[in-house]
Amino acid sequence: xxxxxxxxxxxxxxxxxxxxxxxxxxxxxxxxxxxxxxxxxxxxxxxxxxxxxxxxxxxxxxxxxxxxxxxxxxxxxxxxxxxxxxxxxxxxxxxxxxxxxxxxxxxxxxxxxxxxxxxxxxxxxxxxxxxxxxxxxxxxxxxxxxxxxxxxxxxxxxxxxxxxxxxxxxxxxxxxxxxxxxxxxxxxxxxxxxxxxxxxxxxxxxxxxxxxxxxxxxxxxxxxxxxxxxxxxxxxxxxxxxxxxxxxxxxxxxxxxxxxxxxxxxxxxxxxxxxxxxxxxxxxxxxxxxxxxxxxxxxxxxxxxxxxxxxxxxxxxxxxxxxxxxxxxxxxxxxxxxxxxxxxxxxxxxxxxxxxxxxxxxxxxxxxxxxxxxxxxxxxxxxxxxxxxxxxxxxxxxxxxxxxxxxxxxxxxxxxxxxxxxxxxxxxxxxxxxxxxxxxxxxxxxxxxxxxxxxxxxxxxxxxxxxxxxxxxxxxxxxxxxxxxxxxx
Numbered sequence: 001x002x003x004x005x006x007x008x009x010x011x012x013x014x015x016x017x018x019x020x021x022x023x024x025x026x027x028x029x030x031x032x033x034x035x036x037x038x039x040x041x042x043x044x045x046x047x048x049x050x051x052x053x054x055x056x057x058x059x060x061x062x063x064x065x066x067x068x069x070x071x072x073x074x075x076x077x078x079x080x081x082x083x084x085x086x087x088x089x090x091x092x093x094x095x096x097x098x099x100x101x102x103x104x105x106x107x108x109x110x111x112x113x114x115x116x117x118x119x120x121x122x123x124x125x126x127x128x129x130x131x132x133x134x135x136x137x138x139x140x141x142x143x144x145x146x147x148x149x150x151x152x153x154x155x156x157x158x159x160x161x162x163x164x165x166x167x168x169x170x171x172x173x174x175x176x177x178x179x180x181x182x183x184x185x186x187x188x189x190x191x192x193x194x195x196x197x198x199x200x201x202x203x204x205x206x207x208x209x210x211x212x213x214x215x216x217x218x219x220x221x222x223x224x225x226x227x228x229x230x231x232x233x234x235x236x237x238x239x240x241x242x243x244x245x246x247x248x249x250x251x252x253x254x255x256x257x258x259x260x261x262x263x264x265x266x267x268x269x270x271x272x273x274x275x276x277x278x279x280x281x282x283x284x285x286x287x288x289x290x291x292x293x294x295x296x297x298x299x300x301x302x303x304x305x306x307x308x309x310x311x312x313x314x315x316x317x318x319x320x321x322x323x324x325x326x327x328x329x330x331x332x333x334x335x336x337x338x339x340x341x342x343x344x345x346x347x348x349x350x351x352x353x354x355x356x357x358x359x360x361x362x363x364x365x366x367x368x369x370x371x372x373x374x375x376x377x378x379x380x381x382x383x384x385x386x387x388x389x390x391x392x393x394x395x396x397x398x399x400x401x402x403x404x405x406x407x408x409x410x411x412x413x414x415x416x417x418x419x420x421x422x423x424x425x426x427x428x429x430x431x432x433x434x435x436x437x438x439x440x441x442x443x444x445x446x447x448x449x450x451x452x453x454x455x456x457x458x459x460x461x462x463x464x465x466x467x468x469x470x471x472x473x474x475x476x477x478x479x480x481x482x483x484x485x486x487x488x489x
Contacts, residue, residue: 020305021333028062035326037082038316042089048332049080073108076100084130098124117145117158131175141172163193163204174218179225186219192229205246208237222270230265236278251278251285251294269315279312284325308333353389355380362410372418374407403428403439413460421455427468450475451486
């Protein structure tokens with residue numbers, strides 16, 4: 001097996017990314033069901049809001065908070081819809097039974113019942129989403145409309161939105177405020193609504209090129225103030241301010257032929273490097289900054305470091321730039337930055353574009369930044385840009401090929417000659433431009449022959465001499481004169 005290492009900065013910008021997904025305490029996290037929200041508090045803890053509780057992760061252990069009917073300082077409900085980090089660094093929690101605030105210094109929750117805008121007899125409405133209006137005010141998205149919550153006075157004010165109210169029980173799945181003060185709402189039946197809190201005016205966006213997207217699960221604003229809409233069964237859309245329309249963004253190749261679950265986009269995220277992440281019903285997709293196409297990463301039983309599940313319900317970037325994924329029906333992953341800078345290449349007997357053998361014994365980089373890899377069964381040339389392998393294997397009928405299959409050592413000189421140490425095959429010289437091999441083998445009748453047939457190590461010094469270590473001697477070979485001198489071991 002061959003492992004390549006890339007620098008951290010290269011990880012951020014590499015065009016064909018390879019990521020390692022680390023599964024966080026699967027048995028414990030499974031207990032809170034599917035993950036609706038992820039957040040990091042002021043102390044660095046990562047919180048997972050699930051369908052059956054709120055979990056806190058400290059990089060080692062999981063602590064789960066649940067509702068306790070005998071404890072007013074516990075959660076008001078186990079079903080967590082959304083998390084929002086407070087200005088003080090603590091946590092606001094949206095549940096199926098109102099609003100909660102977690103005070104880290106006291107390690108307890110404060111509960112507020114949120115009255116339904118449409119039915120005051122309901123004790124507390126299902127609270128779906130949270131957003132800040134300002135430092136003292138929250139927007140609360142419910143299944144019955146929008147509520148303004150004053151943090152200091154705890155006063156609740158229903159905010160009627162005409163386009164939203166035309167559809168009863170049009171749930172507000174997600175909200176975001178833009179730089180102009182507009183509040184963008186992702187709704188279950190009305191598409192996207194842009195609302196002006198100052199004037200009360202609203203505009204509805206629910207179609208693109210004649211196709212409707214009525215159920216929008218997330219509205220997201222990236223660092224460039226672009227507005228993205230993740231929709232149910234209609235895909236991903238991006239708002240174009242020039243024409244004031246949402247335009248389709250195809251994150252799936254050949255979307256017309258894509259499976260239906262790939263067209264339900266649950267989450268979208270732009271990371272701190274400007275890369276775009278999209279989570280849908282089948283996988284997570286990554287588009288590097290400046291690129292147009294996405295790379296797909298899906299769950300696979302064959303690869304333990306692949307995503308832990310199919311449906312990516314939530315995407316989140318923490319303060320250190322790590323990407324977290326929350327899944328349906330359960331599970332949380334973090335992309336392991338250190339492990340992700342490694343790419344593994346293995347022998348595959350069914351694939352000619354793979355290593356000739358899994359036992360890598362030697363490797364060296366040439367002047368074009370490509371690799372020559374010696375294995376227990378042949379020589380490999382790897383073109384890093386094309387990610388293609390070329391093979392050189394021993395053939396007893398080819399006098400211009402390798403003199404043996406086991407490549408113990410390798411070195412390269414300034415004249416583009418590759419020098420190879422072969423088990424029981426002496427020293428081989430490959431002139432890279434022509435692809436021709438020359439053999440230097442032990443010969444008892446020739447005093448100028450190499451001593452030893454097992455070349456364990458080979459190096460080229462600054463003067464161009466080739467030094468060859470065998471089982472019996474150290475040999476110095478002069479490529480110009482072809483003379484060999486030896487120091488017996």
